[in-house]
Amino acid sequence: MTARTAGARHGDPPTQRAREDAADLKRSLRDPDQFGVIFDRYFTEIHGYIARRLGDDAADDIAAETFLTAFSKRGRFDAGLGIVRGWLYGIATRQMSRYRRREVRAYRLTERAAAPAPDAGHADLVVDRVAAGAMYRQIAGALAELSRGDREVLLLIALAGLTHAEVATAVGIPYGTVGSRLNRARRKLRGGLAGTAPLTQQEDQDHG
Amino acid sequence: MDELQMVRDLISERPPPRPEVIAAARARLSGRTPPRRPAAPRRRPPGRHRALRVGVPVAAAVTAAAVIATVVVQGGTAPHPAANLGVYQPPPGTAGTAGGSARDMLLAVARTAAKNAAGIAAPPAGTRYWVTSSVAGNFVRVGPFSDRYVILEKTAAQYWGALNPQAMSQDYNQRLGVQLASTADRQAWRRDGSPSSWDVNQETSASDPEGYTGGGGAEIRAGLGKPYAFFGQTGGPTFVIGHRSFSASGLRELPADPAQLKALLLTGYSTVEGFASVEDYLWMSVPGVLTMPVTPQVRAGLYQLLAGLPGVRDLGSVQDAAGQSGVAVALDSHQTHCGHWNTVSSGTDHWTFTSCQVQDRLVVDPGTGQLLSEELRYLSLPPGQSWSPPGGLFSYQIFGATKWSSASPPKN
Numbered sequence: 001m002t003a004r005t006a007g008a009r010h011g012d013p014p015t016q017r018a019r020e021d022a023a024d025l026k027r028s029l030r031d032p033d034q035f036g037v038i039f040d041r042y043f044t045e046i047h048g049y050i051a052r053r054l055g056d057d058a059a060d061d062i063a064a065e066t067f068l069t070a071f072s073k074r075g076r077f078d079a080g081l082g083i084v085r086g087w088l089y090g091i092a093t094r095q096m097s098r099y100r101r102r103e104v105r106a107y108r109l110t111e112r113a114a115a116p117a118p119d120a121g122h123a124d125l126v127v128d129r130v131a132a133g134a135m136y137r138q139i140a141g142a143l144a145e146l147s148r149g150d151r152e153v154l155l156l157i158a159l160a161g162l163t164h165a166e167v168a169t170a171v172g173i174p175y176g177t178v179g180s181r182l183n184r185a186r187r188k189l190r191g192g193l194a195g196t197a198p199l200t201q202q203e204d205q206d207h208g
Numbered sequence: 209m210d211e212l213q214m215v216r217d218l219i220s221e222r223p224p225p226r227p228e229v230i231a232a233a234r235a236r237l238s239g240r241t242p243p244r245r246p247a248a249p250r251r252r253p254p255g256r257h258r259a260l261r262v263g264v265p266v267a268a269a270v271t272a273a274a275v276i277a278t279v280v281v282q283g284g285t286a287p288h289p290a291a292n293l294g295v296y297q298p299p300p301g302t303a304g305t306a307g308g309s310a311r312d313m314l315l316a317v318a319r320t321a322a323k324n325a326a327g328i329a330a331p332p333a334g335t336r337y338w339v340t341s342s343v344a345g346n347f348v349r350v351g352p353f354s355d356r357y358v359i360l361e362k363t364a365a366q367y368w369g370a371l372n373p374q375a376m377s378q379d380y381n382q383r384l385g386v387q388l389a390s391t392a393d394r395q396a397w398r399r400d401g402s403p404s405s406w407d408v409n410q411e412t413s414a415s416d417p418e419g420y421t422g423g424g425g426a427e428i429r430a431g432l433g434k435p436y437a438f439f440g441q442t443g444g445p446t447f448v449i450g451h452r453s454f455s456a457s458g459l460r461e462l463p464a465d466p467a468q469l470k471a472l473l474l475t476g477y478s479t480v481e482g483f484a485s486v487e488d489y490l491w492m493s494v495p496g497v498l499t500m501p502v503t504p505q506v507r508a509g510l511y512q513l514l515a516g517l518p519g520v521r522d523l524g525s526v527q528d529a530a531g532q533s534g535v536a537v538a539l540d541s542h543q544t545h546c547g548h549w550n551t552v553s554s555g556t557d558h559w560t561f562t563s564c565q566v567q568d569r570l571v572v573d574p575g576t577g578q579l580l581s582e583e584l585r586y587l588s589l590p591p592g593q594s595w596s597p598p599g600g601l602f603s604y605q606i607f608g609a610t611k612w613s614s615a616s617p618p619k620n
Contacts, residue, residue, distance in 0.1 A: 032237075039234055044224050051222035060225065064233035068476075071237050110218070139214050158212040159219060189211040 021084035025074055035071050042085065043067060046092050049160045054099050062099075066092040086169030089160060093152055093170055104144045111141035142189045153178055154185040228373070235446035235453055291402070293430060295394050296360045296387045298598040299531040305524035310537050313522050314515035317535070321577025322508035328501045330460065331371065331612040338369040338445055338456060338501055341608035345529060347389055347597045348428060349547070349560055350406040357396035358389035358596050359406065361428045364435075368617035369445025371456060377445050378617050383433030389597040404430040435618060447500050450475035450493070456501060464505035466513040473497070473513075484541035487517045491539045491568055498579040499607050507577060514570075526571060528581040529604040534571040540587060541566050547602070561589050567600075581606045 021038065028035035046066060051059035069091050077087055096103075143151060152171055156162045162170065164178040173181070331338075344363045351357045362384035369377045386404075388394040397403075406428045447454045450473050454462070463469065473493045477486070494510050502510075514520060514537065523536035547560030565587040571580045586600040595602065 035237060036234065039237065043230060043233060047225045047229075048222060051225075052219050056222055056225075059222070060229045060233075063225070064229075064236055067233060068236055136214065136218050139211065139218050143215070143218075154212075154215065155219075158215045186211055189215070 018083045018085070022077075025077055025084050028071075029075055032071070035074065038070070038084065038088075039067055042088055045160075046088055049089070050092055050096060052159055053103055053155065054096060058099060062092065062095045065095050069095070082169035083163075083166050086162060086166030089156060089162060089166065090170035090172065093156070097148075100148065107140045107144035111137045111144065139189060142191070146185055146188060149173075150181050150185040150188070153181040154189075157182055232446060232453055235448050293359075293394070293397065293402075293404075294387045295391055296389055296597065298529065298601070299527035301525070301527035301533065302529070302599055302601075304526040304536055308522050308524070310520040310522035311515045313535060314511050314520070314537060317572050317574060317577050318508040318511035318515065320574065321511055322504050324576050324578070325504045326576065326578075327610045327612075328504065328507070331456070331501075334614045335612040336371060336375070337613045337615070337617065338371070338610070339367065339613045340499055340610045341366040342499075343384065343530065343606040343608075345604045345606075347595075347602045348406075350428070351396060351400045355396050355399055357393040357400070359393070359397070359428065360387045360389055360597070362386070366435075366618075367445075368613075369456070371445070380435050380618060381433075382435040383429060383431065385432055386428065386430040393596055449473060449497055449500075450477070452476075459500055459502050459506075462502055462506050464503065464509040466509045466516060469506070469509050470513050484543055487519060487539060488541045488568075490514075490517060491520075491570075495570060495579055495582050495605075495607075499610055501610065501612070504577075511577070523569065526569075528571040528606065529583060529601065530581065530606045532571065532573075532580045532606070534580045535574045536569050536571045538567050538569040541568070546586070546589075561586075561593055564589055578609075579607055 021041070024034060024037045024041075028038065043063060047059050047063040050062050050066075054062065066088065070088055073091075077084065143154075146154065149171070153167055156167045156170055157164075164175060164182075167173075167178045168175045171178075342365050344365065346361050346363075347358050348361055349356050349358050364382045364384050366380040367378070368380075388397055445456055447456070447459055449462075452472065452475055462472070470490065473490055474486070477489060490513070494514060498507060498510055517539065519539055521538045521540070523538055525533065526536040527533050528536075542563070543566050544563045546562075546564035546566070567583075567585045567587045569583040569585065571583065572578065573580055582605050583601060584603040586595050586602060589595060
């Protein structure tokens with residue numbers, strides 16, 4: 001694992017970077033070419049997040065769409081209500097929602113895999129640690145079972161290393177709800193590991 | 209057992225995107241490939257710098273050279289006050305003559321353009337780069353809120369698009385200096401202490417009527433800057449029309465039919481915001497394509513497309529901001545929220561004017577069909593509001609000659 005995804009930003013005050021991002025984004029309203037600063041800062045990172053979930057080819061398209069959408073909607077970003085990085089991940093998340101069934105199907109395939117890489121087409125997506133054993137298959141199965149809202153929060157934190165505040169911006173939920181969704185998702189993953197199947201717990205009211 | 213770590217292991221990292229993927233995604237963001245502006249002003253190194261050679265016709269080149277000379281001799285080094293800054297003088301013929309039929313004029317230009325392949329014929333053997341150059345001028349309101357004034361910031365840009373996908377395509381930018389919009393603006397500038405740099409996203413003391421605090425923001429600096437490269441990219445030049453990207457060879461396959469060109473320009477239009485109308489969007493999009501290496505027939509088709517838009521006006525013979533003579537056509541639009549700026553610390557948006565009538569003027573050389581420049585003017589403002597630059601001008605871009613080149617781009 002590289003440092004980029006290890007959640008290194010957890011607990012960091014978002015202020016300085018977030019302020020710079022917001023300033024750069026605002027500047028791009030006056031001078032659209034300044035949006036290139038935001039693009040250069042985040043394209044590779046967001047492409048990487050999409051590629052992990054949906055594969056490299058899908059990431060090429062979705063990442064480009066994400067930044068095109070962000071560019072055209074940059075006038076609507078409100079720095080008082082959100083963080084640019086989270087806002088970009090939120091756009092990517094909405095773009096990825098079209099591929100949700102494909103993603104879940106891939107988790108299922110991984111869960112059932114008796115051997116690594118049962119399907120070359122999905123080798124792209126959920127890969128090299130399958131052989132490590134049943135635990136990973138159970139994690140894959142639990143990921144497939146998570147509600148969409150819980151899974152988004154979990155993956156934004158686990159894979160992209162977003163702060164809770166950034167996730168709140170990305171998913172459009174209150175700050176406190178991020179923690180409750182994350183805890184619920186982790187509980188379900190742990191439950192899957194323990195061999196129990198508490199996958200039908202009551203949904204919190206924020207789910208939607 | 210850390211289940212988050214297991215998720216990270218299971219859904220493992222992917223290699224970074226290929227450079228051409230990044231380049232294509234980036235190109236889709238801008239309606240035209242060149243020019244781009246620098247991400248941030250760089251500190252001005254000591255000494256004088258060679259000016260970017262902008263391939264504009266003689267009259268404009270003289271003007272640009274005069275600007276450079278003025279600033280090199282007179283410009284101060286930030287943050288010291290500038291001893292002097294010139295006042296913008298519009299060429300005498302900017303008002304234009306009484307016009308006839310815009311449609312007839314554009315169709316005549318289209319016939320001329322169809323016969324002129326200068327600079328855009330298929331690249332000869334040994335060609336390495338597609339080269340465009342331009343000078344942009346933007347009028348910006350600066351200074352204390354109690355005593356605002358308007359400055360003209362000029363920037364040169366050059367683009368070298370490498371035909372070899374392994375070679376680097378480069379944008380170059382250069383600050384050309386600052387002038388004051390009028391003699392009244394010059395007096396206000398002197399009262400402001402004759403500064404040679406300005407924070408554009410102005411945030412001054414809390415005692416100001418608009419109540420801003422803090423600092424920081426985009427900076428404009430007087431003086432001639434060093435030409436520098438911006439956004440080197442491999443993968444060949446990418447030309448964006450609508451939301452589609454074309455290679456140099458792909459551009460030559462474009463249809464010349466105005467209706468098909470219109471449909472192409474409008475791909476992705478539904479996701480675009482901030483334009484008064486489809487016509488406004490098309491009018492803004494065409495200049496970028498006119499400066500691409502399309503065929504003469506496509507250029508003609510683009511002028512025919514403009515000729516078919518409702519509301520286009522013929523302004524007759526004019527001189528543009530660089531003093532080049534041509535014929536002008538214009539499309540007016542009503543806009544709300546004109547002249548955007550913002551306060552950085554609070555992220556608050558502000559607009560210089562709550563509404564405005566804008567004239568978007570294209571100046572064309574009737575002898576060649578080449579686009580010379582694009583000028584944006586405030587035609588009218590809300591009651592009690594004023595804009596000091598002559599003729600309401602607030603932004604212009606002078607397009608230099610385009611060319612294929614077997615030379616090497618400037619070293620940075």
